[in-house]
Amino acid sequence: MKFTRRTFLLVTSGAAALPMLSSGARAQAFPARPITIVVPFPAGGPADLIARIVGERMQATLGQPVLIENVSGAGGSIGVGRVARAAPDGHTLSIGQLNSHVFSGATYSVRYNLLKDLEPVILLATNPQMLVGKKGLPAQSLSELITWLKADPDRGAFGTPGVGSPSHVWGIHFQNSTGTRFPFVPYRGAAPAINDLLSGQIDLACLQASDLLQQVRSGNIKAYAILANAPWARAPEIPTVDAAGVPGLHMPFWHGLWAPANTPTDIIARLNSAVIEALSNPSIQQRFTDIGQEIFPREQQTPGALATLQKAEIEKWWPIIKAANVKGQ
Amino acid sequence: MGTADVVSVISSPPLRGVLRDLASRFESQTGHKLAIRTAAVADLKCQIDAGTAFDVAILTPPLIDGLIDDGRIAAGTRAEIARAGLGVAVRTGARKPDVGSANAVRCALLNANTVMYASGSAVMAHIERMFERLGIAGDMKSRARRVPAGGYIGEAVAAGAAELGLTMIPVILDTDGVDLAGPLPTPLQFYVEFAGGVGVGSKQPEGASELLRYLAAAGAASAIEAKGLERPFGTPNRAV
Numbered sequence: 271m272k273f274t275r276r277t278f279l280l281v282t283s284g285a286a287a288l289p290m291l292s293s294g295a296r297a298q299a300f301p302a303r304p305i306t307i308v309v310p311f312p313a314g315g316p317a318d319l320i321a322r323i324v325g326e327r328m329q330a331t332l333g334q335p336v337l338i339e340n341v342s343g344a345g346g347s348i349g350v351g352r353v354a355r356a357a358p359d360g361h362t363l364s365i366g367q368l369n370s371h372v373f374s375g376a377t378y379s380v381r382y383n384l385l386k387d388l389e390p391v392i393l394l395a396t397n398p399q400m401l402v403g404k405k406g407l408p409a410q411s412l413s414e415l416i417t418w419l420k421a422d423p424d425r426g427a428f429g430t431p432g433v434g435s436p437s438h439v440w441g442i443h444f445q446n447s448t449g450t451r452f453p454f455v456p457y458r459g460a461a462p463a464i465n466d467l468l469s470g471q472i473d474l475a476c477l478q479a480s481d482l483l484q485q486v487r488s489g490n491i492k493a494y495a496i497l498a499n500a501p502w503a504r505a506p507e508i509p510t511v512d513a514a515g516v517p518g519l520h521m522p523f524w525h526g527l528w529a530p531a532n533t534p535t536d537i538i539a540r541l542n543s544a545v546i547e548a549l550s551n552p553s554i555q556q557r558f559t560d561i562g563q564e565i566f567p568r569e570q571q572t573p574g575a576l577a578t579l580q581k582a583e584i585e586k587w588w589p590i591i592k593a594a595n596v597k598g599q
Numbered sequence: 600m601g602t603a604d605v606v607s608v609i610s611s612p613p614l615r616g617v618l619r620d621l622a623s624r625f626e627s628q629t630g631h632k633l634a635i636r637t638a639a640v641a642d643l644k645c646q647i648d649a650g651t652a653f654d655v656a657i658l659t660p661p662l663i664d665g666l667i668d669d670g671r672i673a674a675g676t677r678a679e680i681a682r683a684g685l686g687v688a689v690r691t692g693a694r695k696p697d698v699g700s701a702n703a704v705r706c707a708l709l710n711a712n713t714v715m716y717a718s719g720s721a722v723m724a725h726i727e728r729m730f731e732r733l734g735i736a737g738d739m740k741s742r743a744r745r746v747p748a749g750g751y752i753g754e755a756v757a758a759g760a761a762e763l764g765l766t767m768i769p770v771i772l773d774t775d776g777v778d779l780a781g782p783l784p785t786p787l788q789f790y791v792e793f794a795g796g797v798g799v800g801s802k803q804p805e806g807a808s809e810l811l812r813y814l815a816a817a818g819a820a821s822a823i824e825a826k827g828l829e830r831p832f833g834t835p836n837r838a839v
Contacts, residue, residue, distance in 0.1 A: 303619070313651070314651070337618065338635070341751060348754045348758070356775050
């Protein structure tokens with residue numbers, strides 16, 4: 271086996287040459303080679319689907335292949351760490367959401383700083399979460415549910431897709447806000463939690479609304495609230511958590527795209543406009559609708575809007591996570 | 600997976616550097632567009648079992664053969680691509696131990712606080728036989744850290760979760776934040792092979808076959824070697 275000196279020189283000189291160009295020449299030269307989008311979750315989930323849809327279109331507009339790398343594990347922190355350490359040249363990007371790009375910094379022991387080691391590129395899409403209960407629960411509304419939970423702190427088994435997941439953290443926030451207590455039941459992902467809710471093994475769950483709507487519509491589970499400040503366009507009959515009597519317990523499940531920190535601003539701008547081009551394409555918009563994702567309005571498709579939202583979410587959720595001493599598993 | 604005029608490729612992580620390097624050249628030479636995904640083998644297997652379509656799959660030969668038996672990969676399309684040996688990874692900047700001989704590897708392992716490798720794989724079985732052969736199986740009990748998802752030992756070492764990582768050389772070379780201390784010496788080496796096949800029902804069978812020929816051809820050899828993989832394919836592993 272040969273590892274020639276030339277091999278390593280080629281690799282390092284490619285990376286080092288970029289910062290020496292003027293910013294205009296650099297933006298023109300970008301992308302110089304294929305772009306990798308690291309998805310910090312297994313294939314098939316929402317972040318992965320979004321990466322694939324947007325990546326395909328970016329491949330056409332940027333003229334370079336876009337590879338998807340699923341680097342899953344530890345609440346997304348392994349995949350985020352991969353991008354945080356990558357060369358800041360725009361060729362390695364990090365897609366993610368509330369769990370990987372907000373919670374992981376508090377639920378896992380990580381070597382990266384979410385705000386300092388990543389450079390926001392764009393806010394992609396969002397999808398509200400929904401609080402649901404099994405078919406046979408006696409409570410018909412959120413306020414009745416709270417009364418039912420308060421009557422016996424041992425009941426109300428609340429399934430989550432995992433310890434430290436957004437669903438779990440929202441459940442803790444709900445307990446704190448309503449003075450209720452109920453046991454959490456962690457699963458490996460949303461699908462098995464939904465199965466056990468359908469069969470009545472657990473009482474409650476809070477998951478991405480698009481994953482639950484069909485079962486709600488068929489009457490197999492009960493919807494108590496949409497965890498957002500405005501009704502969900504796909505099911506406006508389901509009350510918001512505010513309308514249901516517990517104001518402020520919102521948790522939008524949003525997705526964004528980041529590059530490593532210190533990526534030149536002109537390259538960030540080029541990536542941002544390539545994604546905007548994709549998100550404004552009608553067939554891509556339809557594919558987002560098909561998977562239950564709402565694209566952010568044009569004025570929020572900026573690096574600054576992602577930076578502001580990510581920071582606000584960290585400031586909101588980290589104290590709740592730390593006070594409850596939630597550690598990812 | 601993907602749109603009709605794009606060749607979708609799913610691959611084990613060790614091939615990601617090669618695919619990244621050759622993708623643009625393949626696209627411009629052949630006119631076929633590629634949509635490439637790499638993921639841990641268990642993740643890919645779940646996807647395939649769930650019915651996800653693909654044009655090209657690059658996996659270990661037993662998995663490819665199993666998919667041929669299951670009618671998911673077209674029988675005549677199996678192509679042998681390359682093999683990857685095992686190396687020792689350290690965090691970038693850390694001192695690289697000498698691993699040039701069996702005795703040097705023994706010392707390096709005993710000097711490390713933690714040694715990480717993938718669980719539940721042929722690689723794990725080999726590594727643990729190697730510990731026994733080196734007479735350090737007992738010493739390694741407290742040092743060994745087995746983790747699932749074998750493609751990401753490099754990430755874990757880069758993140759400081761272990762002092763040394765034992766994993767495939769192309770994974771080490773393609774992970775930012777880790778350096779290759781060296782390949783395992785010949786008497787301790789173990790190879791993982793990679794082969795490809797075209798999905799049954801592929802809408803891009805020509806592009807898919809062309810990519811496999813491209814990867815298996817002599818012209819791809821320099822890119823394969825530059826990423827720490829090697830040929831010939833299929834030389835048997837020796838027993839340690």
